[in-house]
Amino acid sequence: MTSFNRSTSRRLKKLTQIPSVWEGDRRPLSSSQTQNSDPDVKGECILWVDGSQGIVRGMDVVAPETGPEAIVRTLMRAMEHPHNPAKPARPQRIVVKDREIQFYLRGVLQDLDIAIEYAPDLPLIDELFRGFTEILDSQVPDLPPQYAQVLREKAFALWQAAPWEFLEEQQILSIEINKWDVGTLYASVMGMLGMEYGILLYRSEDSLKRFRTSVLKEDESQGHLEEAFLKQDCLFLTFERADDTEEEEDEFDDLADLPLSEIEPTFGNIHPLEGLRSVLYDEEALVVYVAIESISRFMRDHRNQLGGDTFPSLSRRYRISLPESSKELTKSVSIAVSSMPQLATELEEIAGFDTLEDDSESPAPIFQSLRDDLIPEDSFLSLGVVSWEMLDYLRQGGAYHATGEITQAGDGLPVILIQTSRPKAKTVISNIEQAGGLKAICFNPGADPFDGTRYDLGLLQTDNGELFLFGEFEDDDPIHVEARKKWNQRCKNTNGYCGLIIAKGLTGASRGNPQLRDMMALFEAQFLSPKDLGLGTLQLMPQLQFEET
Incomplete structure (x- = not known):
């Protein structure tokens, strides 16, 4: 068993020993919602509280596989560098509810004149953990748990279909849904320039045009661009590099060069009165689900036509089955997807494609x-x-x-x-x-x-x-x-x-x-x-x- 260095023991024994009982424990920090929305979210919380004064002296979150030394490290900080308003001190008694922790601490702290006792309940820590759980359970997950897996699967299927290889941002697809208070969505595909990848699903054609016009104004200040961005009215799916991916020095300049395991889809909503929200609620999740599926099918059916030099006029109707977890009365919806070459021409004119160059040069x-x-x-x-x-x-x-x-x-x-x-x-x-x-x-x-x-x-x-x-x-x-x-x-x-x-x-x-x-x-x-x-x-x-x- 690892023990303190003698110099460390002498330093800790110099701390004032106060007549108080401290409670200590190590417990999983999770909730039903966080586990459903992201099964990889794991962690254990170590708490040391002064039961006599009712204050938290030390707290830490560690990985489940971290050894028992972690609870001692947190205890040392609780003694030498406690949270405010506590002062550095050494307790007379420590109470834990885990026999293994009790025996471990007895061996490590034997030179510090601290009694290590067992109790089946730790009232103060129990109350604190109940509060933590309530906070976690009250948090809204990024995706409704019943749709999280199927949405991610559809997002990865769209990533592999790579619509940005055939569609530019101004080449809009209309998606007629007529359900969940949504009429027609206007899909703008990002990614042909190799910069940002994703789909913007505008709730109206006017919102799409206003945004395009706004960002092309001469005012390119950060404030102007941010205001224009937040005035959009759309749902979105974007792709990013996974947060836990190790940074490899300039190996990949483009997300498209990464393996699928390192791609992370992100869903959300933008509205002028609500701002940016990286959360989808139940009906929004279903809208995005059927939109992604219909775009994927449209790309599959018209890949050759869309790969030409012109943006053709195309239309197709699909019946999309809803996820099995859906509580909707109907199990499928009829969706119409159409290309919009006329709108693409209008957006190109807004961007001024035809008037960029001086008359003196082509x-x-x-x-x-x-x-x-x-x-x-x-x-x-x-x-x-x-x-x-x-x-x-x-x-x-x-x-x-x-x-x-x-x-x-x-x-x-x-x-x-x-x-x-x-x-x-x-x-x-x-x-x-x-x-x-x-x-x-x-x-x-x-x-x-x-x-x-x-x-x-x-x-x-x-x-x-x-x-x-x-x-x-x-x-x-x-x-x-x-x-x-x-x-x-x-x-x-x-x-x-x-x-x-x-x-x-x-x-x-x-x-x-x-x-x-x-x-x-x-x-x-x-x-x-x-x-x-x-x-x-x-x-x-x-x-x-x-x-x-």
């Missing part, structure tokens, strides 16, 4: 070799300069990649700094070297086709001709505008020569200001203008956000 398609998998998402990025003296030091290192004789004019060599972790930096360097080295650094105009925002896209061109996106900067950002002016002037001074520095130390003290020892590679390159590239304006969605100095 929009270019996404460049086939443009990739965004070279630079890690969480990198620190800046446009800057290294002095000619610093350049000489870097040239003496082993990871210097020269392209030619640089004209040393101005304050130094203009560089793009990419700072990330050491393993990721090594991967970036290796990938550039395998592509034959770095040929050019470029900035090219881009536009977001959904909100009209214009970007200055930072591109790296490797020697094999591939283009990699390293940054997306809003072209009206004053910090970036000033940085680009300096960059252009410095490149002019060096006759078009510039460089890319890959550095480690992203999470250390040198974050944002890497020292010479942190710089793992310098690639020299030529600076190319948009005219040199000849790509026109690229229609790209903003995905990476970088800091710039």
Whole structure:
């Protein structure tokens, strides 16, 4: 049996021993509702209370498999660092209702002059646990227990059907239900851009249009977007990475790359007067159930038509059986699902798809070799300069990649700094070297086709001709505008020569200001203008956000 160190025993014996009786126990902390809604929710609560004063001195929640040492650790805190208003002290007597705990504590506490006694009942702790149970039982589960399993099964089936591979957000499906006070739902599928995955089920066409119009206003402040979000009137199903999934460093950039076991569906409701609620009540759960099932069947039946270049006019009626646990009098409902190409056209017009580009230039398609998998998402990025003296030091290192004789004019060599972790930096360097080295650094105009925002896209061109996106900067950002002016002037001074520095130390003290020892590679390159590239304006969605100095 583990016992206290002698120094610990001496320290505890110095505490004032008060003439009081403490109750202690360890019990499962669960309720009927939490067990039904989530069978994985488990835990045991350890409580130490002063029965004489009627106060809790220490409490902890541990995993069921935690050993008996946990009850001693909580007791030590109850003695040395008790909850307010209790003062540090040592009791004269301890009462427990578990014989194993009694014998264990007698062995561990034998040098502390504390009597360890058994009692079949602990009135104060019994009352506290009754209160805990009432609180847990009064909590509304995220999903009605009778529908939780079947809803999750339908959600996973929809995930595997992947409607976002065929439908864009503005390509709406109408779902005519006419039951549970719901007429027609308007389903907007999220996920084609590889950012957020899920289904928004709007209760009215007007709510859908108002939201789309609102988020496309020029006011992009956080307050405006939050207000627009909360004014939606819809039910939703979204997919996230499971909370208990271990974070693996940049192994997955997209939920779609994860195995099904690491995907977690979340259900909820948004209403202007109620706000966001991640809870579904009985009738809402049934509405979402039949909507998900009908969408899954519609995708199965019309997969080929929806995979074309146009959004066709399609309609299908289904009879959906309700879950066996349903208390509804009818065991099935008739649902009509239809595509809405005319509404999709209206939403595209709201987004201004046809008026994004200047009259003087035609929009270019996404460049086939443009990739965004070279630079890690969480990198620190800046446009800057290294002095000619610093350049000489870097040239003496082993990871210097020269392209030619640089004209040393101005304050130094203009560089793009990419700072990330050491393993990721090594991967970036290796990938550039395998592509034959770095040929050019470029900035090219881009536009977001959904909100009209214009970007200055930072591109790296490797020697094999591939283009990699390293940054997306809003072209009206004053910090970036000033940085680009300096960059252009410095490149002019060096006759078009510039460089890319890959550095480690992203999470250390040198974050944002890497020292010479942190710089793992310098690639020299030529600076190319948009005219040199000849790509026109690229229609790209903003995905990476970088800091710039």
